[in-house]
Amino acid sequence: MTYAIEAQGLRKSFRTHEAVRGVDLAIRQGELFALLGPNGAGKTTTIHMLTTMLRPDGGTARICGRDVVTEAADVRRRISVTGQYAALDESLTGWQNLTLFAGLHGYTRRESRALATELLESFRLTDAGGRAVGMYSGGMRRRLDLAAGILSQPEVMFLDEPTTGLDPQSRQELWEAVRRLVKNGTTVLLTTQYLEEADQLADRIGFIDQGKVIAGGTPEQLKASIRGKTLTIRPGEGTDPADICKLLASEHGLEAHKDEDGQVVKAAIQEAALAYAVIGTLFDHAAAIDDFALSEPTLDDVFFALTAARGKEVAS
Known part of the structure; x- marks a missing residue:
């Protein structure tokens, strides 16, 4: 089995607080894996370690076979990261943002123009391509950010709570964009607090609580466990x-x-x-x-059952 993302015993502490306490992951190539958990569970810290933004205190992690510590530069060439806030220049148009990012990734001016036009169409932003990003809705910005993120042709994309604060229609539009990424072969690791989102999108799900992955499986397997x-x-x-x-x-x-x-x-x-x-x-x-x-049962019921059981273990 070839894994795009692997982690064994991943750990990270901030002073006296142990944020991640031995996370194990094995995510296959071309899979959409959702990492679920409450605020403070360790989701974002795990993402930061996997994307080389934080150095682990213990354990190992590999992205496409490359170690996140000893081969960090190679890892960064293979990934893209999109968070809750779009990293875009609001004074530029959507088309100008994409041509700028394309140029930064080494495309020629002609290639950048062609790619920008193609991506605007693919992410259903053609009509808004000539408008300043500052005039975009939250959902449109998030889709443009995804479009910019795939200019590097990443093998793995990390989406850290990308739909936080979006209205239902914008969330649905972003879901469609993410599905297209996976269909085209990109491995996606998604963190989210919206369990419906994970149920709709994920091939497999991992529940993280208090810095540890406490359960995993397909949405159907997890719901059947209740x-x-x-x-x-x-x-x-x-x-x-x-x-x-x-x-x-x-x-x-x-x-x-x-x-x-x-x-x-x-x-x-x-x-x-x-x-x-x-x-x-x-x-x-x-x-x-x-x-x-x-x-x-829904994934909400699974989540409650798991965290309630976890709380009893800690209390005892």
């Missing part, structure tokens, strides 16, 4: 979601949690009969409910 179904409850006006969590724990021994917005309660249910009993209990306690549903 047995049973997920009960989702949307409390009505005057009912605190936290009170529902406590009630489910005290009456049915269920470990419920609130979603990111704090407005929806979720709990893993092994049998449908228990779901009916839970709803009956809520009505018995006069809890207002706007809606409830029983569904297959």
Whole structure:
């Protein structure tokens, strides 16, 4: 098996804080791998080590067979990095930005012009190519940044939370651009806090928490690891979601949690009969409910189960 990205026991500390605590990765050529985890889990620090921006304190990492420490210059020639903020000149047009980056990568003036035109069309930016980037939306800037990133013809592209702050339509457009990159053979390592994004794009996923990769597999494998179904409850006006969590724990021994917005309660249910009993209990306690549903587990449910289990291990 040929791997585009390999890491064994990768570690990094900042003073007394151990940010990355022995990360292992094996990402195949042409694969889109998503690294998921909460803020402070070690995602960005791992990316910085893999892209030679930080020197590891321990372990090893190789990109396309090149060591990130001893062959850093060779690694940098093979990768491209795109983060949350587009590295573009806002005073120049989209076309001018691309011709500038192409020239920096050694293309002739004629080649740069042709590439800029081709990339604007490929990333659906032709109509905006003559406008200053300062007038672009967030999604358009991010797509232009991706276009600039592939001018070096990278074997591996690192996308560090590239859709943070984008509206749903812009995220969808960026997803399409990323899919095209992978289809053309580029290996992509994506970090994101949007689990739906990983579910839509990734061939495989790794969950990182407290500096360690705690689980990995395809989206389907990870969701199948959560047995049973997920009960989702949307409390009505005057009912605190936290009170529902406590009630489910005290009456049915269920470990419920609130979603990111704090407005929806979720709990893993092994049998449908228990779901009916839970709803009956809520009505018995006069809890207002706007809606409830029983569904297959999502990556959000996997993430909660993994981090909850991890928290118990640390506590013990």
